[in-house]
Amino acid sequence: MYPLPLVKRVKLFWSSLKGWISENFPEALRTLSKGASEAQIRSAEDDLGFKLPMPTKLLYRFCNGQLPFSRNHFEDVRMAPLGIIGGYVFYDHSVNVHLSSLEQMVEETKEFNLDLEEQGLPIGPNLALVASSWYHPKTFILNCSSGDLYVGTANLSAGEMMPCVPKSLIKPTDSDMPQDGLLLWLEEHLRRLQNGMIKIRPLKTSRYICLYxxxxxxxxxxxxxxxxxxxxxxxxxxxxxxxxxxxxxxxxxxxxxxxxxxxxxxxxxxxxxxxxxxxxxxxxxxxxxxxxxxxxxxxxxxxxxxxxxxxx
Incomplete structure (x- = not known):
């Protein structure tokens, strides 16, 4: 079902990222969910009304994102700075991005589309919200038709977003090694963690991945x-x-x-x-x-x- 080279590539990504987190940011390791089943992925696709790109499916087969918000306020406060994508703080603006689970992706994508509908704005083709901040809003959106990954601007409620990955790097599913924007973006994030470009820094009584x-x-x-x-x-x-x-x-x-x-x-x-x-x-x-x-x-x-x- 999945090309073996792509399976090895995604497996290496997750084993490398989990290894780095285990050594440098162990408190975040417990927020990672076990891999999703094919049935869970098909259910998410049915709810969304479109198919996810093959590389994104494989990413979720190995790890179903991070744990979502709970009903426990104190637990949410503890988990908020533990996003594996990281963030930054300046003045009163705090951002910390978590990789969404399939369930959270479906829920937030439906809310996003509903907001656009209520404003009479056209809904983009096959867009899925794959990562978001638990503090001030910062959202990453995957175009599941083209494989392009976008980040929302302050005007996201009007549908404004900016590309995160050069289009020339994205390869469709029928290529020898398909790669979408989400996989490429996560691999670059891992590279920056491994080479010390970005590091763990203190944040009040906690720690976080600082993107400066x-x-x-x-x-x-x-x-x-x-x-x-x-x-x-x-x-x-x-x-x-x-x-x-x-x-x-x-x-x-x-x-x-x-x-x-x-x-x-x-x-x-x-x-x-x-x-x-x-x-x-x-x-x-x-x-x-x-x-x-x-x-x-x-x-x-x-x-x-x-x-x-x-x-x-």
Whole structure:
């Protein structure tokens, strides 16, 4: 039923991801469901009214996504930051994306289509919601006809979404090695976890997969007088930035640390205080932000040897 090379590929993906989670993020391992049966997949397809792409079916055969919301508020609060897709936090905007189970996919897809119908908007062909955030809404949608994967914008209620994977990489079911947007996207996510591009970071009393890149070329780094500064950004199209159509938000994260010691005037210090900041953010040759002011407004930040300060 499934091509053997594709079965081996999906099996390797899940065994590698579960191995990484077990070693680095064990609290999230318990949120992964066992694989879905063919009967469960057919039932989901019947409820949706269309077939899922072959690679997506295989992904669910090995693991039926993550556990959905329960009726236990405290359990939901505990599980909210444990999305295997990860997320980010800036100001009052929190995102943490979970891979949906088949049951959750069907339920949320029907709700999405109903919302569009009530607004008199055309429903896209064979769209399924495959992943979503438990905090502020961020939704990933798979076109089950073409295999394209999209992320919803702040205007998703009007059907606006953006592609996540280059169309040239997607191969249809009748190819030697079919691959849809969801499989390619998850494999790239795993690659970033394995090579340390993204890492586990603390979040209040919990931990989460932080999507701010921490390695080159997606992260800039410089050391001055022993103080190391790293800067990176995430794209947050779901944020209602300014409310202007076609305007989308990037959030940047600045992380400061003193790996060894701070040196000033030939004297070494084990700690230093952040007094002021000045950084320039460019898009190609255009300056989009020039920040010059107090260190961190409302906070007194001390950098100590081996410790990290993060601002976003």
């Amino acid at each position: 890149p921490e390695a080159s070329p997606l992260c800039s780094s410089a050391v001055t007088n022993g103080v190391k500064v790293r800067a990176s950004a995430v794209f947050a199209p779901e944020h209602p930035y300014g409310g202007h159509p076609g305007t989308y938000l990037y959030s940047y994260s600045i992380r400061l640390s003193v790996p060894e010691a701070c040196m000033l005037g030939g004297v070494y210090f084990s700690s230093c205080q952040l007094h002021s900041r000045h950084w320039i953010i460019r898009c190609k040759d255009t300056v989009v932000s020039d920040v010059n002011g107090e260190g961190v407004i409302g906070k007194v930040c001390w950098n100590q040897k081996g410790k990290l300060i993060s601002a976003s």
